[in-house]
Amino acid sequence: MEYKEGFFCESKDFLINIQNCEQVMREIRFTILLFILIITFIIKQSIGSVKKENKNMIQKLADVKLNVRPIFIGLIHQYRYEGPCRFGQGEELEKDYDIMANMELYKQFKEDVKKHMPEEVNLLEPIYVERDDWFLSREEMFEKMAEGIENVDFYLFSFGIGRGDIYVEFAQRYHKPQAVMPYQCCEAAVNTSAVRNRGFEAYAYRNWEDLTVHMKVLRTRKVLASTRVLLASRFNSSRSYSSSDNFVDLNYVTEKLGVQFRYLNVHELFDQLHMVDPASNPTLPGRKAYNITPEDMIEIEKISDELIAGADEVRMERDMVISSVKAYYLVNKLLDVYGCNAFTIPCPDACSTRRLNEEKITFCLTHSLNNENGIPSACEFDINALLGMTVMESLSHQAAYMGNTNAVMYKDGKMIPLQGFSDEDLKHITDERENLYLTFHSTPNRNMHGYGKEKSSYGLAPFAYSGFGATIRYDFSQDAGKEITLMRFAPDAKRLFVGKGKVVAGSGYDRVNCDEGVFFAVENQEDFFYKQINFGNHMIITFGNYVKELQMLGECLGMEVVTA
Structure with a gap:
């Protein structure tokens, strides 16, 4: 192969003369420079965009929400009988009636909670659990109630007789603020006293209006902590x-x-x-x-x-x-x-x-x-x-x-x-x-x-x-x-x-x-x-x-x- 004086370029099976080579190099340099300018422009625009997005990015306390998790605890009687823990007659003593009644109560609970929660509350997805009349406290029930607990500020429970022990154990296990919903016959005094006297935080309310005010108060406590x-x-x-x-x-x-x-x-x-x-x-x-x-x-x-x-x-x-x-x-x-x-x-x-x-x-x-x-x-x-x-x-x-x-x-x-x-x-x-x-x-x-x-x-x-x-x-x-x-x-x-x-x-x-x-x-x-x-x-x-x-x-x- 004959080498000409000066720089040469080789491409597979032929040589490009030096004039063509210099032209190619100029085009390459121009392309690289153009690429650098485009990238620089994009970066500057991105930085400017980030600055605009970050402007006034103070996390204001007005944006703080109280995360509330409603929990309904149902009770299903496995057998037909009447006594101190169960009243009724006819089909009211059937298991299917219990299932139907629990679903109706759960539906009403969800509607009441949604209606009365103030705008300061972020209402989380309600959870339904149930036990039967063996009164067993199964581990999977607590695991379900505690799902996403790290994001929950407050638990609002609805339940009746024969389930207060679950409420108390939940407080003992998880140490989260919790309450019994309004108008729960007997359960407010029974279980609030049980939890409080064990050194944990629990509340009860005469009516939904009191609960609404208290949600604002608990949210204010969270605001302070934020x-x-x-x-x-x-x-x-x-x-x-x-x-x-x-x-x-x-x-x-x-x-x-x-x-x-x-x-x-x-x-x-x-x-x-x-x-x-x-x-x-x-x-x-x-x-x-x-x-x-x-x-x-x-x-x-x-x-x-x-x-x-x-x-x-x-x-x-x-x-x-x-x-x-x-x-x-x-x-x-x-x-x-x-x-x-x-x-x-x-x-x-x-x-x-x-x-x-x-x-x-x-x-x-x-x-x-x-x-x-x-x-x-x-x-x-x-x-x-x-x-x-x-x-x-x-x-x-x-x-x-x-x-x-x-x-x-x-x-x-x-x-x-x-x-x-x-x-x-x-x-x-x-x-x-x-x-x-x-x-x-x-x-x-x-x-x-x-x-x-x-x-x-x-x-x-x-x-x-x-x-x-x-x-x-x-x-x-x-x-x-x-x-x-x-x-x-x-x-x-x-x-x-x-x-x-x-x-x-x-x-x-x-x-x-x-x-x-x-x-x-x-x-x-x-x-x-x-x-x-x-x-x-x-x-x-x-x-x-x-x-x-x-x-x-x-x-x-x-x-x-x-x-x-």
Whole structure:
């Protein structure tokens, strides 16, 4: 074979001349380059799609469902007879009649359960088992009842005489919350007492309405156990310099309620507010963080403009609103990153860094927007209040409000001033004032009357006199006469305070700072005060009466409930 000077290509039994070879190579290189460009484009599109899918992927507590498994235990008599365990005459004493009657009862049980379960419940497929009048407890029966037990939160049983031992043994074996359905003659008292006095969790109900309420309560317990709190801290991981009444032991709170706590340094948070190279943050040098991006700023400005456009009154500059919305947006990015669904940050601890002043932000708007979007969010690193908001937002399907809660006292016929509140705020009130209370904070929101409803009217005003720190302003006077429920966990996490009142007036809509709140009347101010001082300052306020639900929650959490 003759070799020509230069490069050559060989293909089976002939040679391609060098010119053709170079042309082929150019085409190959072009094809490879085109392929690389296409693959790169596809990857970028995929990443963008994933980012879009992951955006706002916080696992909200509103999505938590209580998984309920109905179980019907039938009884089939094998022989024809009558006596203390069986009544009837004629065909009613036949085995076939038992089979037919059990099927009818099972059908009715399924219909009743489906009809009365609230939307908070994920109703699992019912299970039917039966025994005969040998009263044997066969292993396959328990295996069937326990199918998928790892996904079940609560069991609701229907059965009659001669089957209570199965109910008791089920509790002893599996240690799951369980109950007897309403209107089961005798079985409620017999078997609930039997299970409870063996140290296991069991319930019974007078009627379906009580059961419906209790399902919401048990779902709230599951919500607490599904709560993962992002704590942005500076000096201390369990309290701030304005929240000495915080939980004494967060580890105990985790053990008792299932709440998990995750931590973030406030300076790392502040650094990530800046739209800079995410690896250039002073607190995290060289580590790529989650700083605000140009794409984020587009959304931040959109949210800000919507807030401004929807407000009845705006008493601050647009750029100051944007600064506060930026803080809200970053917090939500970090909630997603840390796998959390609740948030709190200290006030004086963060304020004294001077960085709130430098960044022109407060977290008031963050808390307001979080709560109205189903993310519990509390001021001043108050973890007790945060979990109280978690509870009330779960029970009521309304965004909660929290604030400093003080008795309104008088001297020489005039109200003793509380911060910016004075007798001037009560000049339109003509009713007796002996039992007045005041709760104030600049963190109301637009969904205090219900998620999914039309948002309440509001204004926007600064927290600081210098014009920064956006706050929602809400006039509680429009709610005069409405009933409210107040609650707070005790610092020892062993007791629960529950109060009720009626809105009398609002104040502070036209002011700044924390001077915004609600006056309300309680039944007995003295009783309320001397009970409240065992629980703490910030009370959670929710429209409506939820005293019964909170008493039931206290029972299933093993907490003493103190009412006022």
